[in-house]
Amino acid sequence: MTPYSAPLPAAATAAPNTVSRPLPPYRGIVAVDAKDFTGRPAIEHAEISRSVPELLEASLNRAGLAHLWADRRFPNSTGDGYVFGFDPAHLPFMIHPWLNTLQDVLTRFNAGSPGVAPIRLRVSLHVGPLPDSGGEFDGNGTARNDTHRLLDSVPVKAILAASSESITQVAAILSDRAHQDAVAGGYAGRHPDHFLEVPATVEGKTFAQRAWLYIPAPSGNLYDRRILGEQVMADQRTPGGTCDDQADDAPATRTDIKADNGIVNTGRVSGGQHLSNRGGDHIGDRVEGSKIGSIGGEHIGGDNNGHRVGTVHGNLGDVVRDGQRKQDR
The missing domain is CATH 3.30.70.1230 (Nucleotide cyclase, GGDEF domain)
Known part of the structure; x- marks a missing residue:
């Protein structure tokens, strides 16, 4: 006597990843x-x-x-x-x-x-x-x-x-x-x-x-x-903005900028800046011993020593080159 087995579902109606079937064109x-x-x-x-x-x-x-x-x-x-x-x-x-x-x-x-x-x-x-x-x-x-x-x-x-x-x-x-x-x-x-x-x-x-x-x-x-x-x-x-499909009374987006034991710049900086704290961070010509976090509300990736900067997104106003020098744009 042949054991009973339920018929296989049609491929078109089978659940995803249960029956192999051809890709659509x-x-x-x-x-x-x-x-x-x-x-x-x-x-x-x-x-x-x-x-x-x-x-x-x-x-x-x-x-x-x-x-x-x-x-x-x-x-x-x-x-x-x-x-x-x-x-x-x-x-x-x-x-x-x-x-x-x-x-x-x-x-x-x-x-x-x-x-x-x-x-x-x-x-x-x-x-x-x-x-x-x-x-x-x-x-x-x-x-x-x-x-x-x-x-x-x-x-x-x-x-x-x-x-x-x-x-x-x-x-x-x-x-x-x-x-x-x-x-x-x-x-x-x-x-x-x-x-x-x-x-x-x-x-x-x-x-x-x-x-x-x-x-x-x-x-x-x-x-x-x-x-x-x-x-x-x-x-x-914001009211008066030009982005289509946005209501005129849409609330403006608020950006909170925070830098614990650090300095945040969102515009042009002339000259050097120096910050002394317990971590010994120095911001100006060199960045040492600090992990770079957020500038201008955007994320900058780097290692724990601040020696390498990955991708920078957004309106920063400054350029970080080679992870160590910070120059005015």
Whole structure:
């Protein structure tokens, strides 16, 4: 008599990590959002929703990528934007020339619409496995979720808000995976120095990833990394700030700066500084016997002897070189 055994569950319905199954096909995925959509008069919403996909199609045509629009996978309008999948082999071309072409198309469109607020777009590009069998729920998965999180992340919103609306019409953010495959791999027609590495986080969400900004037409002081610092973001969250999707009455962010037995500088320092305490710390030309903690509300990594400084993030106003010398910027 054969022992009874329950039938194995179908792979599609089995719990994760219980039954091996094929990966979905890899797809490139692009998502765009119009800046300040919710702040525009309601009468303009339908026109923007209609214009965004038309602008995407026109820019792809001009970039020689009309087939990607014709063959787009799981397309969907998000009201203030649009998302679709594409063959990942074309990811390098979606980075360049398409992003620059989209910038040009938006510039022409906005110049031809006097008296109307310009349409400026945030763009995110990612690649990963996504269901694509022609079904109703195709395109849903982690790769798509991450694409939308990147689109809503602090750095790309801040960089577009801080730029000139007369010049910068597009701010793009690439996932680290897209950047490594297409840019660092040498396949995209843009040098890696055109891209700025940023920590992509989303306010109110448990999301934090390494990502890369690309601005086809920079304006203002966008090359200054401090534009992404805590102080800039705090200013944009206060009344009168420019960070989109923030209420005018949002409370300002408070930064508490503390330095036990030490000195904190957030601006320019001329000359030397000396601090004597029980630890024998000396701050000026040399830093000895102290572990560096926080400066300007941001973290600086170093060893217990203060001899090595890792990555510095934020608006510091001073430069620490070789972990020992502190020079005015």
